[in-house]
Amino acid sequence: MDGCIFCKIVSNEITAKKIFEDENSIAFLDLYPAAKGHTLVIPKNHYATLLDIPEMELKEVSQAIQKVAAAVVKATNAEGFNLVQNNREAAGQVVHHIHFHIVPRHKDDGLKLAFGSKEAEPSELAHWETQIKKHI
């Protein structure tokens, strides 16, 4: 879809720290991470929200989410993770291409989930790109 930043990542018009790609989905690091290793999984096709994506494609993306979440947890030594998916602006959706946040968590990390608060350092993104890819 024209003007969609995530579609541009899919088509490589915009670079991202991609850590996984298959026929239908890609995963890449969030530029404004809520925690180290915060990763997004999206379908390659453009759908705005969970209410728009066809069931079969949702199923395929779910398989990618499970695989990527396992790698994120291993790479970050996380004790848990949040899977967050916002729909429409009222719910905090900023990019209107359906995406799933995988946020690694540690006990007592004090994290109150907030998105888009602070841009990551490039060196930090490069580190987590390498570490998570090792576990895919």
Ligand SMILES: [Zn+2]
């Ligand atoms: Zn899009």
